[in-house]
Each structure stands twice: as structure tokens, then as C-alpha cells.
């Protein structure tokens with residue numbers, strides 16, 4: 001029986017002695033001070049008859065191919081090995097002086113319902129996906145994936161404590177996720193409609209006062225409009241839509257912001273003449289060919305997940321240990337790589353950026369673009 005986990009590192013419920021809010025995270029690369037690391041306990045593959053599951057998990061598989069998949073609980077060995085890898089990551093981060101939290105255990109096997117649909121849960125492996133932190137504001141995003149509807153309850157105690165210590169805590173309009181939101185494209189494959197604002201937080205990258213929002217099957221145009229409305233509330237925040245770059249789930253195996261002026265780009269998805277306009281003039285590190293693991297059952301992410309990395313600060317990166325060419329390329333730009341393993345990153349759809357949610361970094365609302 002998995003021990004019920006309370007939120008690790010109980011924090012004082014008062015602002016710190018300097019009155020700073022407990023949460024401050026404006027970018028992807030300044031010195032990391034506090035982070036949430038995911039947990040694979042009870043992870044399961046959602047029923048693929050659910051259109052939202054097909055859209056988020058296997059949008060390139062046909063319905064026929066989908067029907068052959070084994071869904072439900074992920075084999076225990078994979079869960080154990082993944083939690084071992086996450087424990088090593090937590091220990092490394094703590095060894096670097098980072099405060100580390102993990103979500104309370106959520107039994108994703110429990111079924112739930114709205115007046116319009118039923119589902120069981122999915123995962124707590126990727127805290128990046130459902131929470132966007134902009135400065136001292138925690139934004140719970142409205143995911144288009146039904147099986148993730150209650151996932152964030154595992155982080156409620158932590159977010160509530162952050163609120164008591166000065167953070168702002170917002171949630172996107174609770175989505176209805178009606179069938180009309182899930183379309184089928186001319187090739188008979190799933191696509192995301194525009195009947196309500198939905199997006200995963202992992203469709204957004206933060207660069208000080210600038211946010212990059214990927215319009216794709218995991219974030220629609222209405223979701224962009226909602227984020228723009230919140231950006232106006234938060235002050236002088238600019239939102240840059242990214243369209244036509246990668247039409248599938250999340251942005252963080254396509255673009256990795258390494259430090260001001262240096263970006264890692266996925267050459268399989270971005271061509272030199274299509275670099276996002278705000279990043280033109282930046283030094284581009286094109287991701288070298290990545291080593292592929294043995295092909296098994298369909299996986300929740302492509303092999304590009306290995307470029308999904310975590311910057312501890314502008315000089316140190318946590319990168320997939322099994323990618324020596326990528327490590328060498330990053331170290332060639334003066335960044336020290338701290339190699340780590342997530343043995344099932346591709347299968348479970350999450351690399352080091354996905355499985356973390358940075359809640360405190362030292363950077364502020366800088367203007368890195370002008």
C-alpha cells in the first residue's frame with residue numbers, strides 16, 4: 001500500500017521575514033530555489049474511447065490502432081523505476097539547495113463524472129502540464145484532457161500554503177469538455193476545437209515579462225485569449241502566440257530556453273527560416289540527432305522528449321544521461337550538464353522539464369527581448 005504522502009517540507013504559513021511572496025518564477029533558467037517534482041504512483045493510461053484521451057495521448061494513431069492499445073494501470077515495474085528516477089532527481093535538487101515538494105498521492109483509478117461525461121484519472125508525473133507560474137501568480141490551467149480534471153488536487157495543500165504566504169492563486173474557467181470540443185480532421189485523426197478556452201500549462205514558456213503560447217492540440221485560440229486577458233491583469237506581460245510550429249502536445253520538446261540569448265530548438269519541427277520572430281537574433285543550438293530507445297508499444301511522447309531539460313541556473317542543466325551528443329552540444333555553449341535518467345520518459349510522456357514545476361527562481365519580470 002503506497003503511504004499517503006502529505007506535502008513534503010511543511011512551510012511556515014506566513015510571508016518570509018522580507019515580506020516576499022512565497023512564489024516567484026518568471027523564467028526557465030535563473031537560479032532555481034523551489035520546485036515540485038512529479039510522482040508516478042497510480043499512473044494509468046486513460047480509456048482511449050474518450051476523445052480527450054485520444055487527442056492528448058495518441059493523436060497520430062488511427063481509431064483502429066488505438067483499439068489495440070492496452071489501457072489502465074501502468075505496469076508496477078515501470079512505476080517503481082520511474083519513482084526511483086524521480087527520487088534521484090529530488091535528492092540531486094535538494095543537494096543543490098533547492099526546496100523540493102511532491103504532490104500528495106492521488107488514486108487515479110477512482111472514477112469521477114460530470115453531468116456530461118465520466119472518466120478515471122491519468123497521472124501526477126508531469127506537474128508542469130497543468131500549472132503555469134508567472135511571477136508570484138499560480139495559474140491552474142484548463143486542460144482539454146478529461147482524465148486530468150482532478151489531478152491538481154494533489155497540489156492543493158501546497159498551493160493553499162503558498163496563498164497564505166503571499167502568492168496569488170488563479171484558475172482558468174472550469175472547462176465543460178463536451179464532445180463538441182473534440183474534432184476529427186480530414187485524415188480521421190483527432191483535433192481540438194474552439195468551443196471553450198482550454199490549454200495545458202506546458203503549452204507556455206516563460207521569458208521574464210514575455211510568455212510564449214503554442215497553439216496546438218493541447219491549447220486552443222480561446223485559451224490564448226484567456227491567457228492574454230490574465231496577462232493584462234498581471235501587468236506589463238506580453239504573450240507571443242506560436243502557430244504552425246508543432247501541432248501536438250506541449251511546447252517543451254520543441255523549444256528549450258537555456259539562458260538569455262541562447263535557445264535549444266528541435267530541427268525536426270522548426271526550420272531555420274521559421275524561428276519564432278521574438279527569438280530571431282538569439283544564438284540557436286539546434287538539437288543534434290538523438291539516440292532512440294528500442295521501439296515498444298506506442299509511447300506518450302516522441303523520441304524528442306530527450307531535449308526536454310531542466311535549467312538549475314544559467315550555467316547548469318539537468319539533461320538525459322543517455323544523450324551524449326546533446327550533452328556535448330550543450331556543454332559546448334559553456335553550460336555544465338548534470339546527467340540524470342528518466343528511464344521511461346518517452347513511454348510516459350515526460351522529461352525533466354515536464355516532471356518539474358519551478359515555483360521559485362531568482363529571476364524577475366525582465367525584458368529579455370528588447
Ligand SMILES: NC(=[NH2+])NCCC[C@H](N)C(=O)O
Nearest residue numbers: 202249250253301302304354
Ligand atoms: N510537459 C510535457 N509533458 N511535455 C511533453 C511533450 C512531448 C511531446 N508531445 C513530444 O512528443 O515530443
